[in-house]
Amino acid sequence: MSLLMLAVLGCMTGVTTVVFGFGGGFVVVPLVYHLLISSHSPGEAGHDAAMQIAVGTSTAVMVITASLATFKQRNAGKLVTGYIWPLAGYIALGAVGGAMLGSVMSSDAVRVAFIAYLGLxxxxCLLREGFLRTAGQNKGRLHAAPFKGIGIGIVATMLGVGGSVMTVPLLRRSGLSMAQSSALANPLSIPVALTGSLMYGITGQLETQGISSGFLGYIYLPAFALLSVGSLIGVRLALPLAGRMPDRLHARIYILLLVLVGLALAFK
Structure with missing residues (x-):
């Protein structure tokens, strides 16, 4: 896969950020992982730390995509802002631990954890009530926010997924629609993106020998630049689609995309 192809596929990242709140992680992590595995040999940092680099690059791209999507959706009045704070603060706290944990695990261990969490x-979403069809009763707040927020921050930053895989089902079961939950996943991904980018940039530089030019710690700069450009275009293209999909169809496509990402990472 060429780096130029990443710019095109980055548009997909922008679309999923707006429509599903993915923040880019579910597209970026498999793409960068396969790019690194195919372009580096065993024993090189780009191969042996491929999953950490994919995750670190994903968090860096999310700084751009989640911030832009949040700004646009806020201006359009699509954010239920009462759900953002203090949950975002607890997510940021957990993100520090998640980045530290992800940086010391092996690349294969992070990959297996990513696939396993997707499966769970x-x-x-399929077996427990409240996701495919919400009761439609807006609770107005989230219970046990500290515990849930820290847990989201740890898992999301370790796997580079921005937290949407946890926040969207959580918000759905709080009575929000898929459109509202997906929109809120973007501001709730910003703490993961900022903290993860900082931590992966530092830990990659300190812990991995052989990181060469083109990398800032675990952040692969050429992929970051091209994916960011593509994702900005994708965000702008997808904004008119936000909130227009029928709620149950929206939930089903969300699950389908999770399945496709899991399959993409399951096969090297």
Whole structure:
């Protein structure tokens, strides 16, 4: 896969950020992982730390995509702002631990954890009530926000997914629609993106020998630049689509995308 192709696929990142609140992680992580595996040999940092680099690059791209999507959706009045704070603060706290944990794990361990968590999330969405069809009763607040927020921050930053895989089902079960939940996933991904980018940039530089030019710690700068440009275009293209999809169809496509990402990472 060429780096130029990443710019095109970055548009997909922008679209999923707006429509599903993915923040880019579910597109960026598999793309960068396969790019690194195919372009580096075993024993090189780009190969042996491929999953950490994919995750670190994902968090950096999310700074751009989640911030722009949040700004646009806020101006359009699509954010239920009462759900953002203090949950975002607890997510930021957990993100520090998640980045530290992800940086010391092996690349294969992070990959297996990513796939396993996707599987658990898909099963939870399908088997437990409240996701495919919400009761429609807006609770106005989230219970046990500190525990949930820190947990989201740890898992999201370790796997580079921005937290949407956890926040969207959580918000759905709080009575919000898929459109509202997906929109809120973007501001709730910003703490993960900022903290993860900082931590992966530092820990990658300190812990991995052989990181060469083109990398800022675990952040692969050429991929970051091209994906960011493509994703900005995708965000702008997708904004008219936000909130227009029928709620249950929206939830089903969300689950389908999780399945496709899991399959993409399951096969090297």
């Amino acid at each position: 999330t898909i099963a939870d």
